[in-house]
Amino acid sequence: PERRGGHHKARFADGLYVASTGWPCVIGTHVGDYLGVPGTGKPFTMRVMDWWRVEDGLLYENWVLLDLPHTFLSVGHDIFAEIRV
Helix, strand or coil: CCCECCCCCEEEEECCEEEEEEEEEEEEECCCCECCECCCCCEEEEEEEEEEEEECCEEEEEEEEECHHHHHHCCCCCHHHHHCC
């Protein structure tokens, strides 16, 4: 409920591409079901990277990369442990 974002620490551009990132970028408390993982009540962090392509001064494309394995580890859930045989 108190999720906060916008903690981007780095912003850079090269030609038609712009990027922004923060470690962590989003913080909050894991209180509800998220991607099938029941709420834990623990604080979470989310690493985010945003990439945009600019054309004629407008943003035309946006790619958002989320480090979900790290986010789940921050609440004590190892998604890779589930798939180990």
